[in-house]
Amino acid sequence: MSNPHAYTPDEIAVVHRVIAERRDMRHFSGGHVDDDTLARLLEAAHRAPSVGLMQPWRFVRVTDLALRQRLHLLVEQERVLTAEAMGERSAEFMKLKVQGILDCAEVLVAALGDGRERHVFGRRTMPHMDLASVSCAIQNLWLAARAEGLGLGWVSLFDPAAVAQELGMPQGAEPVGILCLGPVARFYERPMLEDEGWTSPRPINELLAENRWPD
Amino acid sequence: MSNPHAYTPDEIAVVHRVIAERRDMRHFSGGHVDDDTLARLLEAAHRAPSVGLMQPWRFVRVTDLALRQRLHLLVEQERVLTAEAMGERSAEFMKLKVQGILDCAEVLVAALGDGRERHVFGRRTMPHMDLASVSCAIQNLWLAARAEGLGLGWVSLFDPAAVAQELGMPQGAEPVGILCLGPVARFYERPMLEDEGWTSPRPINELLAENRWPD
Numbered sequence: 001m002s003n004p005h006a007y008t009p010d011e012i013a014v015v016h017r018v019i020a021e022r023r024d025m026r027h028f029s030g031g032h033v034d035d036d037t038l039a040r041l042l043e044a045a046h047r048a049p050s051v052g053l054m055q056p057w058r059f060v061r062v063t064d065l066a067l068r069q070r071l072h073l074l075v076e077q078e079r080v081l082t083a084e085a086m087g088e089r090s091a092e093f094m095k096l097k098v099q100g101i102l103d104c105a106e107v108l109v110a111a112l113g114d115g116r117e118r119h120v121f122g123r124r125t126m127p128h129m130d131l132a133s134v135s136c137a138i139q140n141l142w143l144a145a146r147a148e149g150l151g152l153g154w155v156s157l158f159d160p161a162a163v164a165q166e167l168g169m170p171q172g173a174e175p176v177g178i179l180c181l182g183p184v185a186r187f188y189e190r191p192m193l194e195d196e197g198w199t200s201p202r203p204i205n206e207l208l209a210e211n212r213w214p215d
Numbered sequence: 216m217s218n219p220h221a222y223t224p225d226e227i228a229v230v231h232r233v234i235a236e237r238r239d240m241r242h243f244s245g246g247h248v249d250d251d252t253l254a255r256l257l258e259a260a261h262r263a264p265s266v267g268l269m270q271p272w273r274f275v276r277v278t279d280l281a282l283r284q285r286l287h288l289l290v291e292q293e294r295v296l297t298a299e300a301m302g303e304r305s306a307e308f309m310k311l312k313v314q315g316i317l318d319c320a321e322v323l324v325a326a327l328g329d330g331r332e333r334h335v336f337g338r339r340t341m342p343h344m345d346l347a348s349v350s351c352a353i354q355n356l357w358l359a360a361r362a363e364g365l366g367l368g369w370v371s372l373f374d375p376a377a378v379a380q381e382l383g384m385p386q387g388a389e390p391v392g393i394l395c396l397g398p399v400a401r402f403y404e405r406p407m408l409e410d411e412g413w414t415s416p417r418p419i420n421e422l423l424a425e426n427r428w429p430d
Contacts, residue, residue: 003363003398005365011232011233014222014229015259015359015362017226019355022264044230044231046422047234048354052413053408053409058423059422060423060424061423061425063425064426067426082336082337085335086336121297121308123371124296125373125374126371126373126375129371131343131350132347132353132369132391135347136353138347138351139351139355140234140354142264143234147226147230148222148227158340167426170428176347187220199269201268207270209276210278211278211282212275212383213382213383
C-alpha cells in the first residue's frame with residue numbers, strides 16, 4: 001500500500017541530494033546575497049522545530065564592516081588558544097582554514113535569546129534542548145542555502161562572552177555560531193576536514209546499536 | 216549572472232516544502248518502516264555537519280517491546296513532574312499528548328557518544344557544540360522522514376540519567392532524544408502546540424536584529 005503522504009521519488013531524491021551536498025564552507029567568493037533570498041533562508045530557519053514551541057533562536061545580521069572585523073579578530077584569538085590546547089596537532093591545526101568571516105557575502109550571528117528559563121516544557125531535566133532547537137534552525141538555513149547555490153560555514157571558535165559583549169547581548173542570551181554565508185567558487189566534494197586529512201569520517205553502522213549501548 | 220551551483224526553482228521549492236511540512240508528531244498509526252527506508256533515514260542523519268567532524272551522534276534502535284514500555288513509563292513520570300513545575304498551566308499541560316512512544320512504528324534513542332572530551336576543535340570554549348551536531352543529524356533524519364511520508368516526534372521529557380541506565384550507556388554518553396518514527400494518519404497542518412492553543416508562534420522579524428541586540 002503506498003503512503004499518501006510520501007513525496008514522489010524525484011522529490012525524495014532532491015531532499016537527499018541537498019542533505020548530501022551541504023558543506024561547512026570556509027572559502028567564499030565575495031559577491032552578494034539579495035534581500036529576498038536572505039529573507040527566504042531566514043524563513044526556512046524559522047520553520048524549525050523547537051522544544052515546547054519556544055522558538056529560542058535569534059539572528060543578528062552583521063552589516064557593519066568594523067564589527068565584522070572585530071568578530072574575525074575574536075575568532076583568530078580563539079584559533080591560537082585552541083591550537084595551544086591541541087598539543088601535538090597544534091601546527092597541523094594552525095594550517096587549516098577555519099573560517100571565512102572576512103570573505104563571505106553575509107555574516108549572521110545565531111544566538112539563544114534571553115528569558116529562556118520561563119520555558120519548562122521538555123526542558124525541566126534537559127534545559128539544553130533550546131540549543132537543539134537553534135541547531136535545527138541553522139540546519140534548515142544551511143540546506144536552503146545549499147539549494148540556492150550558497151555556501152554556509154558555522155564558526156564556533158570564539159569566546160561566547162566576548163561575542164555577546166560585542167553585540168550588546170543581555171544576560172541570559174548567548175551566541176551559538178557565527179554563520180558565514182554567500183557565493184562560493186565551488187563546494188568541497190567531501191567535508192574539508194576530510195579532504196585536508198584532519199580526520200576520517202566513520203561509517204554510520206559503527207554508530208548504531210539495538211536496544212543496548214554496544215560494549 | 217546565474218549561480219552555477221543553484222538548484223532549479225522546482226528543486227528549491229521541494230527543499231522549502233519539506234522544511235515547511237515537517238511536524239513534531241505525537242499521533243502515529245502503527246504500521247511499519249521497512250529496513251531500507253530506515254537505513255536511508257539514518258544515512259541522512261549521518262550526513263549532518265559536526266564540529267571538527269567529530270560525528271558525536273549515536274542511535275540506539277529499540278526493538279524490544281519491554282524496553283519501549285519502560286521508556287514510555289520514564290516519559291510518563293517526567294510528564295507529571297513537568298506538570299507540577301508548570302504551576303498554573305499544569306492542568307492544561309496534562310491534557311496535551313506529548314509523545315507517541317507506544318504507537319509509533321519505530322523508536323530510536325538519539326544520544327551523544329562517550330569520549331567527547333578528546334575533541335577540542337570548535338569546542339574549547341563551547342563544549343556544547345556536540346549537541347548542536349546531533350541536533351543537525353536529527354533534523355536531517357526528520358526532513359528525510361517527512362519526504363517519505365513518515366512522521367517523527369522528538370521527545371525530551373525524561374530524566375537523561377534514567378534513560379542512560381536503561382540502555383546501559385557508559386559514563387560520558389548521554390541521551391538527547393527519544394525519537395518516535397512511523398506512518399501517521401495525517402500530518403498536523405500547523406504545529407500541534409499551536410493547534411492546541413498552547414502558544415502562538417512569533418513572526419521571524421521579531422527575532423532578527425542588525426549589528427546589535429535589540430533593546
